[in-house]
Amino acid sequence: MALRFEILGKFKRARASRLTLPHFVCQTPLFMPVGTQGTIKGLTTSQLEDIGCQIILGNTYHLALRPTSELLDQLGGLHKFMNWPRAMLTDSGGFQMVSLLHLADITEKGVTFQSPVDGKPMLLTPEDSIQIQNRIGADIIMALDDVIKTTVTGPRVEEAMYRTLRWIDRCIAAHKRPHDQNLFGIVQGGLDPMLRDVCVKGLVERNLPGYAIGGLSGGEDKNSFWRVVAQCTAALPEDKPRYVMGVGYPLDIVVCSALGADMYDCVYPTRTARFGTALVPEGVLKLKNRDMADDTRPIDPTCLCMVCKNYTRAYIHCLVTKDAMGSQLLSYHNLYYMMQLSRNLHSSIVEERFPKFVCDFLHQMFPKGDVPEWVCNAMEVAGIDISSCCAPLSSCQEYDSKNVSEEFIHCGRTDSNIGGHDRCSGEM
Amino acid sequence: MKSSSVQKALSSGARIGAIELANCPGVSINTPALLISTRKGLPYFTPPDLLPSLPSPDSHLLQVSPLHFLEGISPATIGKIGGIHKLIGLGDYGVVAVPRDNVHSLPECKGASKLGASFETPCGRLLIKPKDYVEMISCMRPNIWATLADEVPAWVTDKRNRTSVDRTLRWLDDCLALNPAVGSVFGAIVGGTNLDERKRCAEEVAKRNVAGYWIGGFGLGEAIDERPALLRAIVDVLQDEKPRMICGLGLPEEILQGIAAGVDLFDSSYIYTLTLGGFALTFSLDKNGNQDNFKLSQRGSDSTKINLRATEYRLDMSPIVDGCSCHTCQNYTKAYINHLYNVHEMLAQTLLEIHNAHHYLRFFRVIREAIQDGRFEEYRLTFTNSRREHYGRVAVC
Numbered sequence: 018m019a020l021r022f023e024i025l026g027k028f029k030r031a032r033a034s035r036l037t038l039p040h041f042v043c044q045t046p047l048f049m050p051v052g053t054q055g056t057i058k059g060l061t062t063s064q065l066e067d068i069g070c071q072i073i074l075g076n077t078y079h080l081a082l083r084p085t086s087e088l089l090d091q092l093g094g095l096h097k098f099m100n101w102p103r104a105m106l107t108d109s110g111g112f113q114m115v116s117l118l119h120l121a122d123i124t125e126k127g128v129t130f131q132s133p134v135d136g137k138p139m140l141l142t143p144e145d146s147i148q149i150q151n152r153i154g155a156d157i158i159m160a161l162d163d164v165i166k167t168t169v170t171g172p173r174v175e176e177a178m179y180r181t182l183r184w185i186d187r188c189i190a191a192h193k194r195p196h197d198q199n200l201f202g203i204v205q206g207g208l209d210p211m212l213r214d215v216c217v218k219g220l221v222e223r224n225l226p227g228y229a230i231g232g233l234s235g236g237e238d239k240n241s242f243w244r245v246v247a248q249c250t251a252a253l254p255e256d257k258p259r260y261v262m263g264v265g266y267p268l269d270i271v272v273c274s275a276l277g278a279d280m281y282d283c284v285y286p287t288r289t290a291r292f293g294t295a296l297v298p299e300g301v302l303k304l305k306n307r308d309m310a311d312d313t314r315p316i317d318p319t320c321l322c323m324v325c326k327n328y329t330r331a332y333i334h335c336l337v338t339k340d341a342m343g344s345q346l347l348s349y350h351n352l353y354y355m356m357q358l359s360r361n362l363h364s365s366i367v368e369e370r371f372p373k374f375v376c377d378f379l380h381q382m383f384p385k386g387d388v389p390e391w392v393c394n395a396m397e398v399a400g401i402d403i404s405s406c407c408a409p410l411s412s413c414q415e416y417d418s419k420n421v422s423e424e425f426i427h428c429g430r431t432d433s434n435i436g437g438h439d440r441c442s443g444e445m
Numbered sequence: 446m447k448s449s450s451v452q453k454a455l456s457s458g459a460r461i462g463a464i465e466l467a468n469c470p471g472v473s474i475n476t477p478a479l480l481i482s483t484r485k486g487l488p489y490f491t492p493p494d495l496l497p498s499l500p501s502p503d504s505h506l507l508q509v510s511p512l513h514f515l516e517g518i519s520p521a522t523i524g525k526i527g528g529i530h531k532l533i534g535l536g537d538y539g540v541v542a543v544p545r546d547n548v549h550s551l552p553e554c555k556g557a558s559k560l561g562a563s564f565e566t567p568c569g570r571l572l573i574k575p576k577d578y579v580e581m582i583s584c585m586r587p588n589i590w591a592t593l594a595d596e597v598p599a600w601v602t603d604k605r606n607r608t609s610v611d612r613t614l615r616w617l618d619d620c621l622a623l624n625p626a627v628g629s630v631f632g633a634i635v636g637g638t639n640l641d642e643r644k645r646c647a648e649e650v651a652k653r654n655v656a657g658y659w660i661g662g663f664g665l666g667e668a669i670d671e672r673p674a675l676l677r678a679i680v681d682v683l684q685d686e687k688p689r690m691i692c693g694l695g696l697p698e699e700i701l702q703g704i705a706a707g708v709d710l711f712d713s714s715y716i717y718t719l720t721l722g723g724f725a726l727t728f729s730l731d732k733n734g735n736q737d738n739f740k741l742s743q744r745g746s747d748s749t750k751i752n753l754r755a756t757e758y759r760l761d762m763s764p765i766v767d768g769c770s771c772h773t774c775q776n777y778t779k780a781y782i783n784h785l786y787n788v789h790e791m792l793a794q795t796l797l798e799i800h801n802a803h804h805y806l807r808f809f810r811v812i813r814e815a816i817q818d819g820r821f822e823e824y825r826l827t828f829t830n831s832r833r834e835h836y837g838r839v840a841v842c
């Protein structure tokens with residue numbers, strides 16, 4: 018085990034902790050930006066430090082193709098290669114293959130896929146995945162799991178869960194650097210509470226440094242989503258970090274943190290930036306919108322980032338989608354927003370004002386009190402009273418997009434027009 | 446408002462001077478100087494928070510094309526925000542507004558008419574009239590702005606060339622008559638490859654109430670050997686104490702040629718072109734101009750630059766230039782930039798632009814020192830000859 022996890026504060030199920038990794042001492046809850054190819058969308062590592070990023074994610078599949086894990090190993094690991102002094106996490110590569118390649122097939126041996134280089138069939142076994150991740154050298158590495166779509170039902174879900182458990186032993190056995198790198202196991206089991214339970218128990222028996230909740234953020238409905246998170250966080254050990262994979266909407270992060278999760282990753286903040294969308298306390302701001310052309314306010318007047326301190330919406334409108342600088346500046350702001358959200362979650366829990374933070378957050382995002390029902394349900398389980406920010410008559414109602422101005426579109430709804438976000442689907 | 450001043454020339458032809466900016470008293474930018482090329486006011490790939498890592502105050506002159514803003518933001522909004530400096534969040538930088546940027550906004554002589562100048566831009570061909578242009582300038586409030594020019598390539602007829610001079614002078618008068626009362630006006634000088642027209646245009650511009658000169662019509666098909674005579678014809682009739690800016694000279698030899706003729710300010714679209722192609726400047730910044738110690742081991746390179754996309758840099762964990770103090774060389778390796786180019790990541794251009802701009806700004810510093818010490822001609826000869834010898838060696842191998 019190459020980490021230390023100390024809980025600094027708690028409110029009911031929510032916790033704020035100090036997570037000490039080989040390369041950085043992190044504060045949770047935390048959001049991890051995705052740097053698929055050893056870089057995060059035009060930002061330098063000094064900028065990522067300025068923004069406050071603590072852990073960044075690398076995608077094993079992409080890095081194994083280019084520049085290759087052998088090269089990274091030879092040159093001293095990914096940290097040195099990309100000049101990132103802080104913590105790093107790599108995924109197993111399995112999900113990328115299943116989601117990006119049509120001909121991926123999972124057998125007991127591993128994931129078979131067609132090589133994007135020469136089209137030949139290739140096999141990624143749990144042992145291969147760990148060996149590649151050992152070479153890349155991230156602080157946290159992920160076990161290879163049997164990934165299925167969240168929408169899959171029936172015996173395949175059960176098979177995938179048991180296979181994930183069998184593979185974790187192969188991953189543990191293959192892991193050559195347990196004193197430098199932390200292997201996290203991934204809880205699978207679809208939306209079936211029984212299967213999730215078996216998987217959690219099986220993984221906890223292995224006494225891993227940390228656990229991830231996988232198989233979510235793939236288009237399941239929000240009620241199923243939060244219930245799986247709530248079930249897993251309740252069953253996972255208190256003294257180990259819990260990572261919900263692929264979660265990236267600010268609202269989802271607040272809900273999951275209230276339920277006791279600690280870590281998140283998603284391409285959403287940087288991907289949405291490239292489409293001209295900024296994350297703001299009210300939801301999102303579409304900078305491509307014509308109204309922005311003469312709006313002289315900053316993106317978010319309450320934001321202290323370099324972009325909001327210096328630029329108007331009108332200027333960003335003029336840059337977005339046409340010029341590289343536009344998406345760089347928007348990515349900068351969006352990541353700053355996510356880091357600020359992480360910091361606020363941490364400090365509000367430590368300073369024992371977490372419920373107030375949650376209410377303020379929901380009030381800004383849903384000024385009319387139309388907090389989605391699933392959020393109300395999840396908060397009830399989390400033991401947080403949010404009645405003050407829900408509409409007076411019907412305390413919780415389904416949000417109605419006709420009631421809000423065009424300018425803001427709330428995120429976190431599965432049927433919103435923001436578009437789906439895939440679990441670590443890679444930022445291309 | 447005083448926004449620029451130039452000291453007296455120190456040696457024949459090449460001269461050193463200084464530009465003072467009204468918005469940052471006490472700061473003066475020494476000339477000959479390189480202007481940082483921008484897209485909509487910000488460097489193409491260098492984010493504003495990394496701009497201060499470039500040599501200072503050398504890097505504090507930005508060249509901005511008002512035409513870039515014709516898509517997306519109105520002059521009125523720029524005015525409401527408080528002008529170009531506020532818009533781009535760089536209050537203590539000098540902004541030089543020039544319609545032609547040599548990258549995305551190029552003169553198109555066929556589209557020009559007596560009404561205004563024509564440019565080929567990403568939003569199509571644009572006809573810019575003096576009145577519209579002066580309105581943009583009034584809203585942007587740059588430190589320096591060049592007047593509209595009807596630039597023509599080297600191959601046009603004498604008649605067309607004469608027309609271009611006539612129009613450019615008329616638009617200069619129009620711009621001055623509209624008097625936006627902002628910044629220092631640089632009068633545009635054209636005349637193509639015709640010595641008499643160049644001289645006529647320069648003489649006329651010199652008679653006007655301008656703070657400096659913008660020399661256009663270069664880099665448009667003329668032979669490199671034609672330039673010294675053309676530049677001499679222009680510079681001879683200009684007032685010494687006013688700064689001279691040129692557009693269209695980019696390569697190190699071209700810069701040296703321009704400086705030898707007495708030009709003070711240059712654009713850096715050359716840096717943009719290099720960066721886009723994956724090229725990193727590596728030529729020697731030796732104070733005497735000697736290029737002999739350049740190691741010619743790399744493929745896809747000449748004696749001034751290397752191509753970081755080449756596979757030989759895959760495992761190269763050294764910086765682009767050993768001992769370079771730029772942000773890129775201090776933090777990143779050739780192997781990493783090679784990877785970024787391979788996977789088409791934006792950061793590749795960001796890191797390379799920082800190095801290239803840094804390297805070229807240092808080159809200008811070395812040149813200024815050579816002028817100051819009275820050994821510019823010597824420097825230029827050594828630089829040019831050792832590069833030429835180099836090409837000789839390459840040809841033999």
Ligand SMILES: [Zn+2]
Pocket residue numbers: 316317320321322323324325326350353
């Ligand atoms: Zn911001």
Ligand SMILES: [Zn+2]
Pocket residue numbers: 765766769770771772773774775800803
């Ligand atoms: Zn450098």
